[in-house]
Amino acid sequence: MLSVTVIAGKASEDLAKRLAKKLKADFISSDLRVFPDGESKITIKAKPKKGKVVIVNSTCPPVDSNLMQTLSLISKARQYTSNIVSVIPYLGYARQDREFLPGEIVTLSVITKLLKAAGASKVIVVDIHSQIGLKHFDIPVKNISAVQELVNHFKKLKLKNPLVVSPDLGGAVRAEEFAKFYGTDFIALKKQRDRKTGKVEIMTSNLDGVKGRDLVLVDDMISTGGSIVKATEFLKKQRCRRVYVACTHALLIDNAEKKIRKAGISGIISTNTIPGSTSIVDVSGIIAKAI
Numbered sequence: 001m002l003s004v005t006v007i008a009g010k011a012s013e014d015l016a017k018r019l020a021k022k023l024k025a026d027f028i029s030s031d032l033r034v035f036p037d038g039e040s041k042i043t044i045k046a047k048p049k050k051g052k053v054v055i056v057n058s059t060c061p062p063v064d065s066n067l068m069q070t071l072s073l074i075s076k077a078r079q080y081t082s083n084i085v086s087v088i089p090y091l092g093y094a095r096q097d098r099e100f101l102p103g104e105i106v107t108l109s110v111i112t113k114l115l116k117a118a119g120a121s122k123v124i125v126v127d128i129h130s131q132i133g134l135k136h137f138d139i140p141v142k143n144i145s146a147v148q149e150l151v152n153h154f155k156k157l158k159l160k161n162p163l164v165v166s167p168d169l170g171g172a173v174r175a176e177e178f179a180k181f182y183g184t185d186f187i188a189l190k191k192q193r194d195r196k197t198g199k200v201e202i203m204t205s206n207l208d209g210v211k212g213r214d215l216v217l218v219d220d221m222i223s224t225g226g227s228i229v230k231a232t233e234f235l236k237k238q239r240c241r242r243v244y245v246a247c248t249h250a251l252l253i254d255n256a257e258k259k260i261r262k263a264g265i266s267g268i269i270s271t272n273t274i275p276g277s278t279s280i281v282d283v284s285g286i287i288a289k290a291i
C-alpha cells in the first residue's frame with residue numbers, strides 16, 4: 001500500500017494533524033525561524049517516506065511568507081517523492097484572478113506557476129473565491145466546498161424562519177447551495193466595491209420578506225469585515241430578526257471581528273482553514289475524502 005505522509009506548515013498545524021489522523025498517515029511538523037529581515041527558514045522535523053506526501057499550509061496573513069514557506073516545503077518534499085499533494089485550505093491571492101483594471105497583474109496565475117515549478121503534482125483548496133481561479137492551474141486542482149459542513153453547524157442553532165443572504169451577486173451560487181442544504185430560501189444583495197479605494201456600498205434598496213426572520217449571511221471570506229458590516233446595517237434597517245455570518249475563511253484583519261459584532265451580528269461561524277476565534281467547523285474530513 002502507498003505510504004502517506006502529512007507535512008504541516010506553520011499556518012495549518014492543527015488542521016494537518018487532524019488530517020493525518022483521518023488518513024492514518026505519518027505526520028511531520030516543521031520548525032520556522034524568521035530572520036530579522038523577514039526571510040523564512042523552514043525545517044521539516046523528519047524525513048518523509050517515499051510514497052505520497054501531503055503538504056498542508058494556508059496562505060493566510062502573512063500571505064507572502066506563508067506562500068514562500070509552502071513553496072519551500074513542496075520543494076523539500078520533492079527530494080523524496082514526485083507524488084506531492086499541496087493542500088492550501090485558504091488560498092491567498094485567489095481574488096486576483098483577472099485583470100480588473102488595465103495593467104493589473106493576475107497574481108493568482110503567477111502563484112499557480114510557482115506551485116508547479118516547486119514540484120506540486122496536485123493542489124487541493126477549500127472554497128476558492130471564484131471558479132475562474134481554477135482555470136489558472138495547469139496541474140490537477142480540486143476545489144472542495146465547505147458549505148455542507150457549515151450548514152450542519154447552523155442546523156443545530158435552531159434559527160427562526162431562516163433566510164440565507166449573500167452580501168453580493170458574485171456569492172449567489174454559494175448562498176443558493178447553502179439554502180438548498182439548509183432547506184430554506186436565499187437572496188443576494190447588490191454590492192459595489194470601488195476598485196481603487198476598496199470602499200464597499202450596498203446598492204440594493206428596500207427588500208420584502210426579511211422582516212422578523214433570522215438571517216444567515218454567507219460569504220467565502222471575511223477580510224476587513226467591510227462587506228459584512230455594510231450588509232448587516234442594511235438588513236437591520238429592513239427589520240430582520242437576528243443576523244449570523246457563515247464563512248469559510250475568516251481572515252478578520254485588524255479589528256474586523258469587533259466591527260462586525262458592533263454592527264449587531266449574533267454569531268460568526270467559520271471553518272478551520274484559518275485558525276482563530278470563530279473557526280468552529282472542521283474541514284479535515286472533507287479534505288481527507290478528497291485525497
Ligand code: R5P
Nearest residue numbers: 220221222223224225226227
Ligand atoms: C468578495 O467578493 C468576497 O467574496 C468577500 O465578500 C470580500 O472579499 C470580503 O472582504 P471584506 O471583509 O474586506 O469586505
